[in-house]
Amino acid sequence: MNFPSGHCLRRNYNNGDSMNPWIAPEVISSYIQRDNNLDGFREHIEFSIHGATHLGLGGDASTRYAPNDFFFHMHHANIDRLWWQWQNNKDTMFDYNGPGQNGEAQLDDIIPQDRSLGFGNAPVSSVMVLGYNGVCYTYDSAPNPPSRYPGTRSGSDGEDDSNWAIRGGEPMSPLPMLSGSSILADRGLEISRIRKALGDNSELKDFFPTIANMTTSRLETILSTDRGAQYKCKSKNDQRKEALPIEYPAPMNEAWVKMHGFDPVRVAAIHREACQLIDMLNNSTYVSPY
Numbered sequence: 431m432n433f434p435s436g437h438c439l440r441r442n443y444n445n446g447d448s449m450n451p452w453i454a455p456e457v458i459s460s461y462i463q464r465d466n467n468l469d470g471f472r473e474h475i476e477f478s479i480h481g482a483t484h485l486g487l488g489g490d491a492s493t494r495y496a497p498n499d500f501f502f503h504m505h506h507a508n509i510d511r512l513w514w515q516w517q518n519n520k521d522t523m524f525d526y527n528g529p530g531q532n533g534e535a536q537l538d539d540i541i542p543q544d545r546s547l548g549f550g551n552a553p554v555s556s557v558m559v560l561g562y563n564g565v566c567y568t569y570d571s572a573p574n575p576p577s578r579y580p581g582t583r584s585g586s587d588g589e590d591d592s593n594w595a596i597r598g599g600e601p602m603s604p605l606p607m608l609s610g611s612s613i614l615a616d617r618g619l620e621i622s623r624i625r626k627a628l629g630d631n632s633e634l635k636d637f638f639p640t641i642a643n644m645t646t647s648r649l650e651t652i653l654s655t656d657r658g659a660q661y662k663c664k665s666k667n668d669q670r671k672e673a674l675p676i677e678y679p680a681p682m683n684e685a686w687v688k689m690h691g692f693d694p695v696r697v698a699a700i701h702r703e704a705c706q707l708i709d710m711l712n713n714s715t716y717v718s719p720y
Contacts, residue, residue, distance in 0.1 A: 431490065431498045439498060440489030449486035450680035453478045455720050456620065456711060457679075457704045458610030462516045463640040469528035471516050477692070477700040480509055481682050492686065511569045512610055514560050518573045519607035519640060523559050523580045571612040608640055611720065618653050619719040625649060627716035634710050675712045678705050 431437050443449050458479060465471035483505050484491045490498040497503070517523050528535050541557070543550035549557050549564025556563050561575025568575060609617040625641050628634055635642035641649070681701050687694050711718070 431495075433495050433498065441491065441499070442488030444485050444488050444680065444683075450482075451677040452482040452486060453679045453704065454676045454708060454718065455609065455611040455617075456624070456676065456716075456718065457707055458512060459608065459620065459624075460637040460707060462512065462519050462610055463608065463638055464636070465516065466520070467527055468525045471513070472528060473696065474700060475509060475512060477682065477697050478679065478704060479512075480505075481686060482679055485680070485683060485686055494689065507569075508612075511572050511612070514569065514572050515607055515610065517558075523576075524555065526554060526558065569612075573607060613720070616719040621649070622653055623716050623719070624711075627711065627714040629714075631710070631714065634714065637707050637710070674718075676708045676718050678708055 431439055458475075461471060461474040461478075465474060484496060487499060487501060490496060491502065517525070524537060526535055526537050530536065530539060535554075537553065537555040537558070539554045541550055541552050541554060552564065557565050559565070559575065559579055560568055560572075562579050608621050611617040611620060621641060624638055625644075628638065628642055679701065682692075682697055684694075687697050
């Protein structure tokens with residue numbers, strides 16, 4: 431590594447020779463379903479899976495030069511995948527709010543020019559949808575890009591603009607929009623078991639509103655047609671996992687919170703909320719497939 435000075439890549443796991451639990455997939459699924467604006471979703475993700483992964487690896491990953499660790503790029507791709515799933519679940523590709531560099535973030539904000547980016551000096555609005563313009567990629571376990579860039583029309587000849595890259599269609603399955611998991615074999619189990627656990631538990635329903643409000647016939651249709659549900663019998667080590675309760679995530683340490691200027695009260699509140707959800711699931715009929 432050459433930054434900030436010459437050194438070998440450092441890792442320092444936060445639980446001795448292993449990492450503390452990051453965050454249960456079910457908690458992320460809850461964020462995807464109940465956060466109604468990007469700033470709320472960002473805060474939940476920032477104070478859970480994003481920070482937990484950096485702190486779990488430790489070393490370079492827990493510093494301001496975290497990109498030194500090659501895992502940084504895989505980790506942030508996963509954060510991007512979760513954002514895409516949230517966008518699809520809420521059917522709002524252009525929800526963009528929260529603190530920006532000059533006040534409230536706006537869709538017409540210009541992305542700074544950077545040689546590492548293929549879309550520097552472009553407005554934020556041009557890169558909000560996967561598969562188009564400078565974001566020419568998709569995720570196997572996430573919804574496909576829409577067939578047309580939302581809010582736009584084709585030219586008079588009916589052809590899409592030449593810079594539209596990936597032709598999409600219907601999402602591969604509605605399940606990615608209900609679950610944060612990328613494990614096709616298990617997310618069908620997660621959704622069906624959460625639905626069963628909801629019962630008359632109004633508090634738990636508040637954590638999973640999309641599942642709670644879905645009709646039984648609609649849910650059964652999704653589960654019967656989803657690739658993950660079809661392959662649920664191939665889930666590995668299912669008996670071993672079913673015997674284990676969901677673990678609490680490790681809290682963020684003070685140094686990380688201070689380095690990023692986070693509000694420690696909000697960080698602690700979101701951690702308590704995640705632990706509350708885990709308690710509710712562990713005390714219900716729910717058994718995690720993960």
